[in-house]
Amino acid sequence: MVADVSVVVRYRKAVTYGVHALLAALETAKVEHDLRLGTTPEETAEHINASEADRVLVLWSFYSPDAEAMAAELATVKALSGGRGLHIAGGVHATAEPQQVIDAGWDLAGIGEGESTIIALVRALQEDQPLTTVPGLAIKDADGVALRTRPAPQLPLDTFPSFLGRKGPIEITRGCRYTCRFCQTPFMFGGQFRHRSVASVREHVRGMVDRGLRDIRFITPTSLSYGSPGPDPDLGAVEELLAGVKEELPPHGRVFFGSFPSEVRPEHVTPEAMRLLKRYVANDNLIIGAQSGSDKVLAASGRGHDTSPVRDAVRIAVEHGFRPNVDFIFGMPGEDEADQAASIRLAADLADLGARIHTHTFMPLPGTPWRDAEPAFIPLTTMRELDRLAQRGDAYGHWRKQAEHSARLAETAKAYPRRARRRRTG
Numbered sequence: 541m542v543a544d545v546s547v548v549v550r551y552r553k554a555v556t557y558g559v560h561a562l563l564a565a566l567e568t569a570k571v572e573h574d575l576r577l578g579t580t581p582e583e584t585a586e587h588i589n590a591s592e593a594d595r596v597l598v599l600w601s602f603y604s605p606d607a608e609a610m611a612a613e614l615a616t617v618k619a620l621s622g623g624r625g626l627h628i629a630g631g632v633h634a635t636a637e638p639q640q641v642i643d644a645g646w647d648l649a650g651i652g653e654g655e656s657t658i659i660a661l662v663r664a665l666q667e668d669q670p671l672t673t674v675p676g677l678a679i680k681d682a683d684g685v686a687l688r689t690r691p692a693p694q695l696p697l698d699t700f701p702s703f704l705g706r707k708g709p710i711e712i713t714r715g716c717r718y719t720c721r722f723c724q725t726p727f728m729f730g731g732q733f734r735h736r737s738v739a740s741v742r743e744h745v746r747g748m749v750d751r752g753l754r755d756i757r758f759i760t761p762t763s764l765s766y767g768s769p770g771p772d773p774d775l776g777a778v779e780e781l782l783a784g785v786k787e788e789l790p791p792h793g794r795v796f797f798g799s800f801p802s803e804v805r806p807e808h809v810t811p812e813a814m815r816l817l818k819r820y821v822a823n824d825n826l827i828i829g830a831q832s833g834s835d836k837v838l839a840a841s842g843r844g845h846d847t848s849p850v851r852d853a854v855r856i857a858v859e860h861g862f863r864p865n866v867d868f869i870f871g872m873p874g875e876d877e878a879d880q881a882a883s884i885r886l887a888a889d890l891a892d893l894g895a896r897i898h899t900h901t902f903m904p905l906p907g908t909p910w911r912d913a914e915p916a917f918i919p920l921t922t923m924r925e926l927d928r929l930a931q932r933g934d935a936y937g938h939w940r941k942q943a944e945h946s947a948r949l950a951e952t953a954k955a956y957p958r959r960a961r962r963r964r965t966g
């Protein structure tokens with residue numbers, strides 16, 4: 541006998557891209573399910589209570605800074621739904637910290653890329669198979685320990701669409717060959733680029749145009765790496781992508797590339813690349829990752845570039861009509877006052893060249909090589925300089941809020957030492 545399964549999603553704006561990819565995987569694999577989206581904890585509980593299915597699977601996804609707030613929401617939803625439903629947390633935080641997620645009250649943690657896992661999980665619930673057969677899970681054992689099943693595969697990106705019948709940026713590249721020690725992307729999606737084919741991207745665009753949409757954006761760790769396996773951009777591949785997308789769009793259609801929600805690496809900003817973008821894109825800004833004005837800090841962070849290409853990138857982008865938004869992270873491990881002064885100096889120089897500075901505070905994110913690293917102290921003098929840049933309209937960002945997250949993540953990392961984290965089942 542096949543059981544009916546309801547999939548209830550705690551649907552939050554911050555994580556729609558990943559959720560849409562999971563729902564698209566279920567639809568592509570033609571896995572029967574009844575889908576309900578809960579935009580608040582109360583609505584999520586209502587959907588659980590209203591479901592007439594035999595099994596209710598409740599999907600949660602969140603980033604590390606939101607983990608505590610989501611655990612509180614989970615408690616609310618469970619209380620309002622009388623404990624009905626199997627709650628699974630997925631995404632980068634659950635992948636890095638399955639034990640923490642299980643201790644916080646979720647029944648399961650989804651580890652790694654979720655597409656294969658969600659398909660196998662819903663099928664296992666339908667067919668009453670043990671969940672230990674599902675790849676990419678952490679399951680709570682009788683002692684409350686998170687035991688892992690076999691890893692979920694990292695499949696070619698064309699295997700599943702970014703979304704079906706919905707809207708959002710099209711994921712053109714997954715995984716990253718760079719090794720920035722503060723970043724969760726290589727840990728979550730692997731250390732190689734996997735690019736979506738131009739044919740698959742065009743199919744997405746056709747579907748969006750059919751639904752009356754005209755703006756196309758992309759998700760990628762580094763926009764100008766599209767089509768390339770290594771550090772050098774393949775501008776031919778980028779042009780094939782952009783030209784193909786343009787061909788699918790009506791005349792008033794617009795392509796955004798190298799801007800939100802993606803960015804470009806500074807050494808990829810060349811006159812040739814900018815001339816290419818100018819021929820196709822509608823964005824007037826580019827997001828460029830500089831991260832620090834200190835070569836010492838950049839080397840320690842594994843960025844793979846020093847400060848020298850950053851000034852050039854800003855100058856070249858401005859010369860070609862783009863306003864650069866340049867990311868900086870303050871408080872990276874080992875950063876001292878002189879490093880911070882160098883970052884402030886570089887940020888001010890870039891602002892004079894026409895850039896806006898997007899300021900961040902280092903957060904020791906789970907899964908990254910710097911999970912257990914001590915954030916550097918940010919003295920009042922540095923804070924005042926950042927505020928001064930912001931008051932001039934040259935800087936923006938949530939760096940103060942991130943400083944709070946940073947302190948909380950450091951505390952949690954101490955409570956969950958790395959060595960206690962891996963045990964396998966199945």
Ligand code: SF4
Nearest residue numbers: 716718720723725761
């Ligand atoms: S910060 Fe960007 S370039 Fe560095 S590893 Fe992360 S995604 Fe890749």
